[in-house]
Amino acid sequence: KAGVTQTPRYLIKTRGQQVTLSCSPISGHRSVSWYQQTPGQGLQFLFEYFSETQRNKGNFPGRFSGRQFSNSRSEMNVSTLELGDSALYLCASSSGDGTEAFFGQGTRLTVV
Amino acid sequence: GIQVEQSPPDLILQEGANSTLRCNFSDSVNNLQWFHQNPWGQLINLFYIPSGTKQNGRLSATTVATERYSLLYISSSQTTDSGVYFCAVADYTGANSKLTFGKGITLSVRP
Numbered sequence: 007k008a009g010v011t012q013t014p015r016y017l018i019k020t021r022g023q024q025v026t027l028s029c030s031p032i033s034g035h036r037s038v039s040w041y042q043q044t045p046g047q048g049l050q051f052l053f054e055y056f057s058e059t060q061r062n063k064g065n066f067p068g069r070f071s072g073r074q075f076s077n078s079r080s081e082m083n084v085s086t087l088e089l090g091d092s093a094l095y096l097c098a099s100s101s102g103d104g105t106e107a108f109f110g111q112g113t114r115l116t117v118v
Numbered sequence: 119g120i121q122v123e124q125s126p127p128d129l130i131l132q133e134g135a136n137s138t139l140r141c142n143f144s145d146s147v148n149n150l151q152w153f154h155q156n157p158w159g160q161l162i163n164l165f166y167i168p169s170g171t172k173q174n175g176r177l178s179a180t181t182v183a184t185e186r187y188s189l190l191y192i193s194s195s196q197t198t199d200s201g202v203y204f205c206a207v208a209d210y211t212g213a214n215s216k217l218t219f220g221k222g223i224t225l226s227v228r229p
Contacts, residue, residue, distance in 0.1 A: 037215045039215055041219075048221050049204065049219040051217065056215070094159045096159075104148040104208055104215065105149065106149070106163065107215065107217060109163075110160070111159070112160060
């Protein structure tokens with residue numbers, strides 16, 4: 007079956023702009039989680055959506071938001087981009103009951 | 119929140135050698151996974167192992183949940199094993215899908 011698909015793979019944005027990233031989970035999975043990876047902070051949890059509801063949230067400012075659609079696809083939005091938002095953003099797909107999570111290839115965001 | 123520590127932070131091996139990577143965690147977990155991050159950044163699933171022992175080819179893993187640690191064994195290492203290995207856990211908070219990651223172990227296998 008198809009894996010987790012993230013688009014786009016690469017993005018370059020200017021400070022102050024906003025960006026939207028997309029994640030399509032594995033068919034049948036209802037949970038999508040987002041993570042940010044930077045060299046300094048490692049892999050950090052942003053938030054989780056399950057059945058179109060945000061179920062869990064990490065310690066990130068309100069500029070980071072997300073949503074999930076009825077087909078379980080999820081989008082993540084970052085507004086008013088800062089240089090420090092440059093990172094690899096990964097999404098994870100799972101059934102949502104604590105079982106195995108599978109990751110997409112990631113979106114590498116560069117803010118200039 | 120739950121803490122995850124991986125050791126050693128860096129490991130250099132000659133091709134053919136064996137290695138053991140360790141993951142300690144601070145609380146009871148309902149999910150523990152080992153990943154290998156490829157050069158393009160994708161996290162490749164190695165094991166889903168909240169308890170017990172599993173093997174997959176040259177790799178095997180053991181989690182002793184009562185003592186809060188997991189071990190990843192790599193035997194007869196190959197240069198393609200190089201990369202960063204992450205351990206990630208989810209604690210017992212309902213149907214919790216939030217994973218907390220360790221800082222990773224950078225493995226370099228030399229020919």
